[in-house]
Amino acid sequence: MKCPPTQSASATHVTHDGDTYLSFGGCNYMGLAHHPAVISAAQNALETFGLSTSASRQTTGNALPHEQLESDLARFTRFESALLLPDGYTANLAALQGLASQGIRHAVLDARAHSSLFDAAKLAQMTIHTYNHLDAHHAERIHNALNQPCVVLTDAVFTTTGMIAPINTLLNTITDQMYLLIDDCHGFTVLGKQGQGTAHHLDLQHPSLIMTTTLLKGLGCAGGVVLGKAELISATRNESTAFICTTPASPALASAACTALKILESDQERREQLHSNINTLRRELNSIGITTHSDPTPIFAFTIGDADTMRHIEHQLLDQKIILPLMEYPGGPAPLYFRLSLTASHTTEHIHQLTSALASAQKALPA
Numbered sequence: 001m002k003c004p005p006t007q008s009a010s011a012t013h014v015t016h017d018g019d020t021y022l023s024f025g026g027c028n029y030m031g032l033a034h035h036p037a038v039i040s041a042a043q044n045a046l047e048t049f050g051l052s053t054s055a056s057r058q059t060t061g062n063a064l065p066h067e068q069l070e071s072d073l074a075r076f077t078r079f080e081s082a083l084l085l086p087d088g089y090t091a092n093l094a095a096l097q098g099l100a101s102q103g104i105r106h107a108v109l110d111a112r113a114h115s116s117l118f119d120a121a122k123l124a125q126m127t128i129h130t131y132n133h134l135d136a137h138h139a140e141r142i143h144n145a146l147n148q149p150c151v152v153l154t155d156a157v158f159t160t161t162g163m164i165a166p167i168n169t170l171l172n173t174i175t176d177q178m179y180l181l182i183d184d185c186h187g188f189t190v191l192g193k194q195g196q197g198t199a200h201h202l203d204l205q206h207p208s209l210i211m212t213t214t215l216l217k218g219l220g221c222a223g224g225v226v227l228g229k230a231e232l233i234s235a236t237r238n239e240s241t242a243f244i245c246t247t248p249a250s251p252a253l254a255s256a257a258c259t260a261l262k263i264l265e266s267d268q269e270r271r272e273q274l275h276s277n278i279n280t281l282r283r284e285l286n287s288i289g290i291t292t293h294s295d296p297t298p299i300f301a302f303t304i305g306d307a308d309t310m311r312h313i314e315h316q317l318l319d320q321k322i323i324l325p326l327m328e329y330p331g332g333p334a335p336l337y338f339r340l341s342l343t344a345s346h347t348t349e350h351i352h353q354l355t356s357a358l359a360s361a362q363k364a365l366p367a
Ligand SMILES: Cc1ncc(COP(=O)(O)O)c(C=O)c1O
Pocket: 087, 088, 089, 090, 114, 116, 155, 159, 183, 185, 186, 214, 215, 216, 223, 224
């Protein structure tokens, strides 16, 4: 589906061409992009800093909110150090350039890892090896055979399916001269006691573990971050052109991100609401014959019949002012598939609206 440009949006609804739709698209999992305190933090910082520092942080573009956010993110996620980048894609580029500067020449990737991880490994001039999706033992066989320093790369929660990677097993199999990088764009804010991410959810701390994430999705702000041990983060800061040659996220949005983190830490109800929504939606999808994963994540992907059937269902839902995104985004379970996501701001009523519309659309299909 190619949506017309959005005219206005709340955490649950969007307006296109004058019509307002209940939306199950996007990745604003915690509803923080529309939180009044987050918006007002951005507005206040705009007054102080303007819209952009208009230069790389290595020159004149470094502002207090950037440094504050790095230190808040490192403390929150329990990593030694953090480096802020303009977005999640660039964070992956920077992380791999940092690893390359430490002599890592091989990247072992899940076959369905996010495209930015493949691009990052290419930019860092690493040799790419892929392992079967979610198969940690295949990854182990590859790096054992390589017997050279390498980095294993995976989405922590897969963008297109919501499934959690076998991070425990991957971490257990890596040796001293290896790293495991998890891209936690879809686990950060959702998983962990306060939303610290997938590593926290699995209770993992390891000197060779690196985490990257966007701050544009669950945190609802802007920026990306690389988290890891201080030595590696310092090398990334000094060696990565993805960091050195880019202008950071607006200080206003970095300041908003600091406020969003405080909300994550203090507002337990918001996370409980998201997880209750996940359970409700899973139950209701299963009850209408749609099978789902059982991971505690707000992303569900599925197909119904062939491409024409899915386009027909998509339009039936649009007629009822519901957006259920039908997409071809790379790394999905099929060439064309529905990928829906929940936010903490959705209500049980919203979920019923979606599943009832979906059930009716399925019933109306020709036998
Ligand atoms: C797994 C993953 N990594 C990286 C990115 C890139 O993040 P950003 O949009 O902040 O550049 C995305 C999303 O777009 C993503 O889903």
